[in-house]
Amino acid sequence: MSKPSAGEVRLARAWLSRAVEPGRGAIHDLVTAVGPVEAARRLRAGEAPGRAAELAEARRREDLAAEDLAEAGRLGARLVTPEDSEWPDDALRAMEIAFARERSAGGRPAGDGSARRDEQRVELAPPLALWVRGSPRVHEALARAVAVVGSRAATPYGEHVAADVAYGLAGRGWTVVSGGAFGIDGAAHRGALAAGGLTVAVVAGGLREPYPRGHSALFTRIARDGLLVSEWPPDALPQRHRFLVRNRLIAALSAGTVVVEAGVRSGALATGRQALRAGRAVMAVPGPVTSAESAGVHDFLRRCPEVQLVTRAAEVIELVGAIGDDLAPERQAAPTPRDGLEPLARQVLDGLPAAGAVSPDLIAVAAGVPPLDVLRCLPGLQLRGLVEATPAGWALTAAARGSGRDRP
Amino acid sequence: MSKPSAGEVRLARAWLSRAVEPGRGAIHDLVTAVGPVEAARRLRAGEAPGRAAELAEARRREDLAAEDLAEAGRLGARLVTPEDSEWPDDALRAMEIAFARERSAGGRPAGDGSARRDEQRVELAPPLALWVRGSPRVHEALARAVAVVGSRAATPYGEHVAADVAYGLAGRGWTVVSGGAFGIDGAAHRGALAAGGLTVAVVAGGLREPYPRGHSALFTRIARDGLLVSEWPPDALPQRHRFLVRNRLIAALSAGTVVVEAGVRSGALATGRQALRAGRAVMAVPGPVTSAESAGVHDFLRRCPEVQLVTRAAEVIELVGAIGDDLAPERQAAPTPRDGLEPLARQVLDGLPAAGAVSPDLIAVAAGVPPLDVLRCLPGLQLRGLVEATPAGWALTAAARGSGRDRP
Numbered sequence: 046m047s048k049p050s051a052g053e054v055r056l057a058r059a060w061l062s063r064a065v066e067p068g069r070g071a072i073h074d075l076v077t078a079v080g081p082v083e084a085a086r087r088l089r090a091g092e093a094p095g096r097a098a099e100l101a102e103a104r105r106r107e108d109l110a111a112e113d114l115a116e117a118g119r120l121g122a123r124l125v126t127p128e129d130s131e132w133p134d135d136a137l138r139a140m141e142i143a144f145a146r147e148r149s150a151g152g153r154p155a156g157d158g159s160a161r162r163d164e165q166r167v168e169l170a171p172p173l174a175l176w177v178r179g180s181p182r183v184h185e186a187l188a189r190a191v192a193v194v195g196s197r198a199a200t201p202y203g204e205h206v207a208a209d210v211a212y213g214l215a216g217r218g219w220t221v222v223s224g225g226a227f228g229i230d231g232a233a234h235r236g237a238l239a240a241g242g243l244t245v246a247v248v249a250g251g252l253r254e255p256y257p258r259g260h261s262a263l264f265t266r267i268a269r270d271g272l273l274v275s276e277w278p279p280d281a282l283p284q285r286h287r288f289l290v291r292n293r294l295i296a297a298l299s300a301g302t303v304v305v306e307a308g309v310r311s312g313a314l315a316t317g318r319q320a321l322r323a324g325r326a327v328m329a330v331p332g333p334v335t336s337a338e339s340a341g342v343h344d345f346l347r348r349c350p351e352v353q354l355v356t357r358a359a360e361v362i363e364l365v366g367a368i369g370d371d372l373a374p375e376r377q378a379a380p381t382p383r384d385g386l387e388p389l390a391r392q393v394l395d396g397l398p399a400a401g402a403v404s405p406d407l408i409a410v411a412a413g414v415p416p417l418d419v420l421r422c423l424p425g426l427q428l429r430g431l432v433e434a435t436p437a438g439w440a441l442t443a444a445a446r447g448s449g450r451d452r453p
Numbered sequence: 454m455s456k457p458s459a460g461e462v463r464l465a466r467a468w469l470s471r472a473v474e475p476g477r478g479a480i481h482d483l484v485t486a487v488g489p490v491e492a493a494r495r496l497r498a499g500e501a502p503g504r505a506a507e508l509a510e511a512r513r514r515e516d517l518a519a520e521d522l523a524e525a526g527r528l529g530a531r532l533v534t535p536e537d538s539e540w541p542d543d544a545l546r547a548m549e550i551a552f553a554r555e556r557s558a559g560g561r562p563a564g565d566g567s568a569r570r571d572e573q574r575v576e577l578a579p580p581l582a583l584w585v586r587g588s589p590r591v592h593e594a595l596a597r598a599v600a601v602v603g604s605r606a607a608t609p610y611g612e613h614v615a616a617d618v619a620y621g622l623a624g625r626g627w628t629v630v631s632g633g634a635f636g637i638d639g640a641a642h643r644g645a646l647a648a649g650g651l652t653v654a655v656v657a658g659g660l661r662e663p664y665p666r667g668h669s670a671l672f673t674r675i676a677r678d679g680l681l682v683s684e685w686p687p688d689a690l691p692q693r694h695r696f697l698v699r700n701r702l703i704a705a706l707s708a709g710t711v712v713v714e715a716g717v718r719s720g721a722l723a724t725g726r727q728a729l730r731a732g733r734a735v736m737a738v739p740g741p742v743t744s745a746e747s748a749g750v751h752d753f754l755r756r757c758p759e760v761q762l763v764t765r766a767a768e769v770i771e772l773v774g775a776i777g778d779d780l781a782p783e784r785q786a787a788p789t790p791r792d793g794l795e796p797l798a799r800q801v802l803d804g805l806p807a808a809g810a811v812s813p814d815l816i817a818v819a820a821g822v823p824p825l826d827v828l829r830c831l832p833g834l835q836l837r838g839l840v841e842a843t844p845a846g847w848a849l850t851a852a853a854r855g856s857g858r859d860r861p
Contacts, residue, residue, distance in 0.1 A: 066800075066821040103817035103824055166796050202741055284803040284820070286796065331739030331751065333610055334764035343739065343764050350758070356742035356751050388574050388694070392474075395692040409511035412692070413474040416511055 049082040051128065057085040058126045058174040059110035059278070064088060064101050067276040068290045070148060071096040073170035081126075081173070113278040120279060121268070122178035122252050131182040133298065136190065137171050140297035143323045144169040167289045169297070169322060172276050178252050179272035186243050186272055190220040191365055192295050192320070193236075194313040195229025195305035196338050203229055203306035203338055206330055208236030210303060213358025215242020219365075222247060222299045224291065225260055225267070229305045229313065234267055244271040247298065249291040250283030251275060274298075292316040293323070301326035301365035303355060307341035314341050321351055326364045328355040382431055382444055389414060393422040394431060399446065402438035457490040459536065465493040466534045466582040467518035467686070472496060472509050475684040476698045478556060479504040481578035489534075489581070521686040528687060529676070530586035530660050539590040541706065544598065545579050548705035551731045552577040575697045577705070577730060580684050586660050587680035594651050594680055598628040599773055600703050600728070601644075602721040603637025603713035604746050611637055611714030611746055614738055616644030618711060621766025623650020627773075630655060630707045632699065633668055633675070637713045637721065642675055652679040655706065657699040658691030659683060682706075700724040701731070709734035709773035711763060715749035722749050729759055734772045736763040790839055790852055797822060801830040802839060807854065810846035 049057070058081050065072045065088070075097045076084040087093040088101040089108075117123060125131055147169060177183055193211050195203060211221045211233040221237035223230040225246035237244035246267050248255045252275050255264045267273055276294065277287070292315050296302050302320035304327075307313040320327045329346050331354060332339030346352050355361050383391060396412025396419070397403065405423065409416040423439060426432040431445040457465070466489050473480050473496070483505045484492040495501040496509040497516075525531060533539055555577060585591055601619050603611060619629045619641040629645035631638040633654035645652035654675050656663045660683050663672045675681055684702060685695070700723050704710050710728035712735070715721040728735045737754050739762060740747030754760050763769050791799060804820025804827070805811065813831065817824040831847060834840040839853040 099823040099826075100821075103814075103821060103827075107818070202743070206742055282819075284800075286800045286803050330742055331747075331754075331762070333741055334614055334738055335610070339739075340764070343762060346739075346762050347768070354739070354751060354754050354762070356748070360755070392692075392694045395694050406511075410515070411690075413508075413511060415507040418507075419511075 049080070053082050054080075054128055055114070055124060055126060056110045057081040059113050059124055060085050060089075060108060061173050062124075062176070062276065063107070063109060063113060063278045063281075064104045066100070066287075066290065067172055068168050068170050068293060069097075069100055070144070070168045070170045072100060072173070073144075076173060109278070113280075116253065116279045117176060120178060120252055122176055122273070122279065124174055125177045125183050126174045131184050133184045133187045135184065136187040136298050136300075139324045140169055140171050140293075143297075144171060147322070167293055167319070169293055169319070171297070172294060174276070176252050176275045176277070176279065177272055178268045179270075181243060181272055183272065183274075186220050186245055187222075187298050188220075189218060190222050190245065190299045191361060192222040192299035192302040192316065193229070193233035193305060194223055194292075194295065194302060194316045195233075196307050196311050196313060196341075197226050197228040197230075198308065198338060199228030199232065199306050200332075200336060200338050202332060202336070204232035206332075207232040207305040208239070210305070210330065210355075210358050210361065211236030211244070212240045214361060215240035215244065217358065217362060218242070219358075219362065220245055220271075222295055224248065224288075224295055224316075225255060225257075225264065225273075227257060227259065231260060231263060233305075234263060234271075238266055238270060245274055245298070246272070247274045247291055247295045248283070249275075249277075249287040251277050251279040251281035253279040256283035288312055289315055293319045296320035296325060297323045299325065301328060301361065303328045303330065303361055304342055304345065305330045306332060306336075306338040307345070308337055309341045309344055311341050314345055317345060317352065318349075321349065326353070327351060328353045328361055328364060330355055382429065386426075386429075387422075389418055390422045390426060393419050394426060394441075394445065397432060397439060397441050397445075399441070402435045402440040404438045408439065457488070461490050462488075462536055463522070463532060463534060464518045465489040467521050467532055468493050468497075468516060469581050470532075470584070470684065471515070471517060471521060471686045471689075472512045474508070474695075474698065475580055476576050476578050476701060477505075477508055478552070478576045478578045480508060480581070481552075484581060517686070521688075524661065524687045525584060528586060528660055530584055530681070530687065532582055533585045533591050534582045539592050541592045541595045543592065544595040544706050544708075547732045548577055548579050548701075551705075552579060555730070575701055575727070577701055577727070579705070580702060582684070584660050584683045584685070584687065585680055586676045587678075589651060589680055591680065591682075594628050594653055595630075595706050596628075597626060598630050598653065598707045599769055600630040600707035600710040600724065601637070601641035601713060602631055602700075602703065602710060602724045603641075604715050604719050604721060604749075605634050605636040605638075606716070606746060607636030607640065607714050608740075608744060608746050610740060610744070612640035614740075615640040615713040616647070618713070618738065618763075618766050618769065619644030619652070620648045622769060623648035623652065625766065625770060626650070627766075627770065628653055628679075630703055632656065632696075632703055632724075633663060633665075633672065633681075635665060635667065639668060639671060641713075642671060642679075646674055646678060653682055653706070654680070655682045655699055655703045656691070657683075657685075657695040659685050659687040659689035661687040664691035696720055697723055701727045704728035704733060705731045707733065709736060709769065711769055712737045712750055712753065714738075714740060714744075714746040715753070716745055717749045717752055719749050722753055725753060725760065726757075729757065734761070735759060736761045736769055736772060738763055790837060794834075794837075795830075797826055798830045798834060801827050802834060802849075802853065805840060805847060805849050805853075807849070810843045810848035812846045816847065 215237035220243040296319040396408040623645035628651040631641040704727040804816040
């Protein structure tokens, strides 16, 4: 068996991408064992081992590999394979590891009990090839990537937040990966584009007419400034079962997955769970508890302690970014004149009347602190401009009265 | 030293409640060591040990105990002491344990770094006595109690959720404890009252004019149907430092504390942290990430893994209720005809065209599954009413087409 040419390899991968549904461990193992050209030959000839042969049986007599490559060319797309320098090896490493771990554990992912059975049976086998449209090189686009996914039936709140998070991520040099769907996915792509950043849409059908058609203008923009990615040949239909398989890829290609809105049964939660399987960071943005579109997110946060609550891009980056250089700034309230006061000094301050001046002894009685402590605290309070010594005794300054407005 | 009479004990406790601010470990230890009557005598005489003497120094010469008890009587209130059968021993047990633990650990609670210093220095010493207005017996009202607290500057969303959670708790026989403040506290009390349940307002000043005055009508209702509780004598002012001390009592008296809305600096978060100190369940209700009034809640959930996200009363009860009998029902979506289908059967179903009938072989090609598997799955799909055999081949039923509407 002589070493196959690059063209033969490409044709074999194109053939495989049509002959078998992606993500199947048996096919992955065969290709790993004998290479794509020999794997394709055996499957075509009906000579492959048991399960792999079964998976390829229905379509093995069909060969549209050259046509698919030509069609991709007409669409401005290309087939990216593991043999290419732009193959996202680094991004897929976590998936390879998780796949190997689940194989050795018997093929069943650890579930939290809420995943549906078919979702748990989606195998995490890495892609055999990717159909790609867009100029950025795939491995570079995915070097720092976060998925932002959520409900198609999003609320204005959810779309606002998804766009805002995506805008913040893209503005800090992170690629935003999503599924191109209506609702949250679309808002995430648009937010990234608005920031002039990179965005990648991973779709569940072919690139000729990416699903949903209503997003064709968005897909055109994504293909111009970012990437459209699919595991299926250009004319493949977005069959329903393909969404779960596609979701595993969104999760695996991204360092972290952020779920913005999701009903209790949303596919976005499946993406989140698959990101957990793939050992990726999983985050969720809460919303009003009165909103059905946040109910799935809240359930997810309640059930899975690994899922982190996030509210903005900086917090996402803190979780997926390089340790140390991506810490989110702490939220802080405006400082008040009382900040930094010792508790005792606060108590003394509270012992002064709102108006008028009193003796230290009366302050001690009102505050319930030892008179000596009152005498010790007053000079410090005076230095801070909170109290003043008057001929009639000690009094609050205007500044101290102002800072106490919200409470008596 | 003869055993003091019940009347002497009551007078001593009334005197202590005015002479020293509540929550102080040194006073608690003295009372525990020598009893309230002897403790009051020593403090009054300036014979108490160091720190206790200091704490009582400012007010030890004043004795309004009889007047305070008479004033309470005029207000329809009473002093409840550890010697009374209605003293909430059970509710306060967690506080006693936490107080002892912090004492032995050197007096400093474990912080998450976000608590302000003065908050951390609030000692968890149990109350010496409670001024109470309302007919329910205190220990009974607090046998099953949850605190619902939050921002005074609440949003309509927050007030709605607080009232809803309180309504749900009260309707299931749980007492709702809060601080009587504007905003979330008021909404929680009202929600409990609306359900015909018990509610307890723990206030930071005396019961003659509970703070804030704007809630006087609400306080009247609470006193009629529930309880007003204070550690201070009837005429005490709601001084600012007293709120933190009061918050520790709200947290300690309740099996769990639910924070509904809180800015990054809200006192409600202090209550939550004190509930953590007291070993109580702490919960938080998320909100829109665009709302400043939920920012503190989200920070709290992010920083403290012990804090549980909750969205409704049933989930609160699951966390604080007796194990086993208070499980929240799982949120479920409406079932669809595809529920329970094997993944393979779903894939076969996806291989049928939206309209028209086809052969099993064509289904196999479209679905990418082995033809034998197609033949195996079709009878099951037919039994479920999802496909039908027609003279032209196999076709989707109307029901199956209907259930696929949301995706191609």
